[in-house]
Amino acid sequence: MLIFELMNDGGPNSMQIRQHIFNFLLANEHKCVSLVSHFLKNDTKILYILDERNIIWGVLSVSVGGQILHCLESDSILPIVQEYFSYAKPQKLFSIIGEKKYTDAIAKIFLKLYGTVPKAVNEYSLMEYNQAAAEESLLANANDHKKQAFLSECEVFTCKDSDFDALFPIQKAYELEEVVIDKNSFNEKNSRILLRRSIQDGGVFGVKYNNRIIAKASINAKGEKCIQLGGIYTDTTLRNRGIATYLVKTLTQQFKKDGKTIVLFVKKVNVTAINVYRNCGFVPFTDYKINYY
Template sequence: MQAANCPDAKALFLQAQTFLLAEEKFNCALMQRILNEEESVFLILNTDSDKKDAPCPVQIAGVFSYNIGKSLSAFIPDMNEEIKKELALFFKDKKIHSITGESSCVSKLEAALCNVNFYKERRARELFLMEQTCGAVCKPAFGVVKECSLSDGNLLMPLQVAYDTEEEISPWKKIPPAAERMVLDKTLRTLTVFGIFYKDTFIAKANTNAQTKNFVQLGGVYTKKEFRGKNLAAALVCAIAYKARAEGKKTILFVRQKNISAIRSYTKAGFTLAGNFKIVYFR
């Protein structure tokens, strides 16, 4: 069921928030879409026949988001045979370019949908979820930590392009510069971006990419290669986490499991390992 099109949409979105709350840290982007009551949010429902006269006579069995970019993220605690059939029916005429979420949930989703769509290639990215469990103050070796605004877009753009290229944000597909700039400008307008300003330009950046009532999800961390190993990433992460704590929120981030240097940097900034996350790309 598409939550936004339900007559009791408000009640359903509130139920979905409660349903996802225990796993919110793994599903910040999904929770943000629920909070915004977006049309990309779908619910898997168990109808309670004993409460047909109630304003919202349903029980949520799962929630997922499927957007125009054909990206799927979901929280489905009990992937039973009935739910597998419902998912297969829903996606039988739809393409999926990526599945994101807690590792075991992604594996179950992929298994449930393996016979629905055929893809020639698959690429999986294994990540750690890290959560800041103690506040830390990290100062960069040089430069100034600055909270960025829309007017900083031109100076930040080279870092954005380099980040997308190095991290392979969209495997098998090159993102047009105009699209990258639109994403950057939207991030500067609606989220939080910090940069290290040095000699009239930015040499490192980091931003939030999702915010909920309880968590801030951090991403887009990038430092120019010639400035790495100078505590710049840790300084940016600390700055964003400090702002989040002032708002009563915890900070999380994802890091590739093989990126030992980044894990060390985030550990210095007070982050600890909190779980496994996976992104699977298809084409």
């Protein structure tokens, strides 16, 4: 086996190799939507591992900012990955993201080669929407008339630039609670830039009640056939009213009409959120892990 960097020189051979990699990623897309998104945008270095039969066993992306995304299919390719990073060390390492098994393996490689230790580690369940599970959940859960009355006055909408000022406090609260490692390191300027960009891309959704935004969700990554939901957050003063369930169910049905597979990942310790997603028809299918450096 050998590891190669995808060269985008526009030649016939380059196009053929790119299609070969794309086919591999499509077969595994539900567990690596962010990697597929970067591959489609052509905005990161793409590495692929090939055996003597021309079969791909793994793909990684390495960004300028030091984010490593991976989709690997065998422990046997790990020595090849280690050999590559022994002579092609990224200028910086920010995060390693993907299936837990291989995030751990790549982290061990960087520890062995460079003594690199993560500053923070988050473990998740990667979940996928399943229609049968959604229908079963609907039958098992009795309607709460009080919640239904409240939700009947709520509206799910696609956020626009004009919603930015009303939406940002929700986004900031989400990042402080769920994303940043050290709350003192929260960069409000960067947060504002990224939120505005996401809104302009049409990937942010809100829930409005009494003309006030009380919850939000976003498309974290968009692949060829898959959408990864994330950033799901409800105002702390209005929790336990079914708002997150209402939001996720509404978006899921919208994306299913477009023929998309919907996935999301949730912290394993967040039992409340896991139950919300189960009630929406999401089923865990693998462990997911992010190491931050």
